[in-house]
Amino acid sequence: MGLRDLLRPRHDGALRALAFGILDRLRDDAPELTLDVGDRLDGRTCLVTGANRGLGLAIATELARRGGHVILACRSGIPEVLDVVRRQSGSSGTVEAMHLDLGDLDSVERFVDELAEDGACVDVVVLNAGVVPKEARRTKDGFDESFQVNFLADALLVTRMLERGVIANTVFAAPGSEPLDRDDLPDERRVPRIVVVSSESHRSARPIPFGRLGVFHRWSMRQAVAEYGLSKRLIETWSAELARRLRPHGEVEVAVHTACPGAVNTDIAREAPAFVKPALDATMRAFFKPTEAGARPVLHLAASRALEGRTGLYVHVTRTKPRCPKADDPEIGRRLWDAAARLLEGAGHPLLSRSTER
Ligand SMILES: NC(=O)c1ccc[n+]([C@@H]2O[C@H](COP(=O)([O-])OP(=O)(O)OC[C@H]3O[C@@H](n4cnc5c(N)ncnc54)[C@H](OP(=O)(O)O)[C@@H]3O)[C@@H](O)[C@H]2O)c1
Known part of the structure; x- marks a missing residue:
């Protein structure tokens, strides 16, 4: 069997993704998005999921360097990551780590319970x-891992944080809970931000299979990139809907943005077959x-003061651009x-908030 046969059709999706990643990188000549020295996070609490390696580690480190109190939400790698972020960020911000496994919805509930019991008020959430x-x-929980980790668990995590007031807002208050008086919050805490690390692959994904959404089905390496793309289409579409729901009467209560970082050298392809x-x-x-x-791009959306008052942005590496039209469609959302x-x-994890009715 020649190399061509080995690679095709089992890995054609992965190869295409790799080629697009490289092309994207070579083509993009726009200046990098940077933060100003004044884009500080002193006094703010930031939460980053998957902060123990790759992009999450770099994002968390920079948020701490800019003065934020950063909660590292990790499935593994605690306490090593605490040490690394503290060392690399200098003494500017403070850092703590909490266990979170998005492959286990009970873990998501425990995580939010702990934040709520601690009275946490999170200003910046990076999914x-x-x-x-x-x-x-x-x-x-019976779901496909990429469907749950890349989409459904994020939906539960964010909604619960909103319902419990861990992310300050009035829209998602669970029935019977005290409505938050946003005028009591200091100015810089009034509009929290949620930033989702997404992917351009949401654009080429197949349409959302509403009839069998969340139904576990068998697939193999050949479909890995397609399944990943679908999970990113789901989180893009859900995030666009969240942005609409968190902007009642036109006023942004919580900003929601998404970003594709482009092709980044991380462990994302760690499950690729040994021979490639x-x-x-x-x-x-x-x-x-x-x-x-x-x-x-993620840090820009999370911390740039120039974006105050904006919501629903999608940034692809260096540019703000429209997400795939279907992901922006309010009816699909x-x-x-x-x-x-x-x-x-x-x-077994019903949403409690009135916001489920739009
Ligand atoms: N790298 C790229 O080129 C690229 C391009 C576009 C988008 N992205 C997106 O960027 C984000 C970060 O990925 P990366 O490239 O930095 O990859 P990575 O190095 O593999 O990091 C992935 C992170 O997600 C965590 N994670 C995986 N499953 C989890 C679970 N069940 N519960 C909690 N955490 C879990 C991992 O924790 P463990 O260490 O415990 O596994 C790790 O911290 C992803 O959303 C990815 O889709 C990456």
Whole structure:
């Protein structure tokens, strides 16, 4: 069997993704998005999921360097990551780490419970954790791992944080809870931000399969990139809907943005087959960006003062541009919102807020 046969059709999606990543990088000549010295986070609390390596580590480190109190939400790598972020960020901000496994919805509930019991008020949430499994894997909640980690668990995490007032807002207050008096908050805490680390692959994904959304099905390496793209389409569409819901009467209560960092040299392809791994690692090292550069669009959305009052932005590496029109469609957004709420309810995690009715 020649190399061509080995690579096709089993890995054509992955190869195309790799080629697009490199091309994207070579084509993009716009200046990098940077933060000003004045874009500080002193007094603000930031939370980053998947902060123990890759992009998440670079994002968390820079947020701490800019004075934020940073909560590292990690499935593994605590306490090593605490040490690394403290050392690399200097003494500017403060850092703590908490366990969070997005592949386990009970872990998400425990995580938010702990934040709420501590009275945490989070100003910047970066939903960064993501996975590209090499085959379908069922989580203990019964969902496909990429579907749950890259989409459904994020939906639960954010909604619960909003419901419990961990992210300050009035829209998602659970029935019976005290409405938040936003006038009591200091100015800089009034508009929290949620930034989702997404991917351009949301654009080429197949349409959302509403009829069998969340139904576990078998797939193998050949479909890995397509499944990943679909999970990013889901989180893009859901985030656009969240941005609409958090802007009642035109006033932004919580800003919601998404970003594709471009091709970044991380462990994202760690499950690639052993026979392509050495060549893949070498290609990523040579052509993909270091994590500090990959983190810039996300940091821009999370911390740039120039974006105050804006919501619903999608940044691809260096430019703000429209997301895929279907991901921006309010009717599809509303259907996905309802479908996600039903799936969570079926899994024993009903959403409590009135915001489920739009
Ligand atoms: N690298 C790229 O070129 C690229 C391009 C576009 C978008 N992205 C997106 O960027 C984000 C970060 O990925 P990366 O490139 O930095 O990859 P990475 O180095 O593999 O990091 C992924 C992070 O997600 C965490 N994670 C995975 N499953 C989890 C779970 N069940 N619960 C909690 N955390 C979990 C990992 O934790 P463990 O260490 O415990 O596994 C790790 O911290 C992802 O959303 C990815 O889709 C990356």
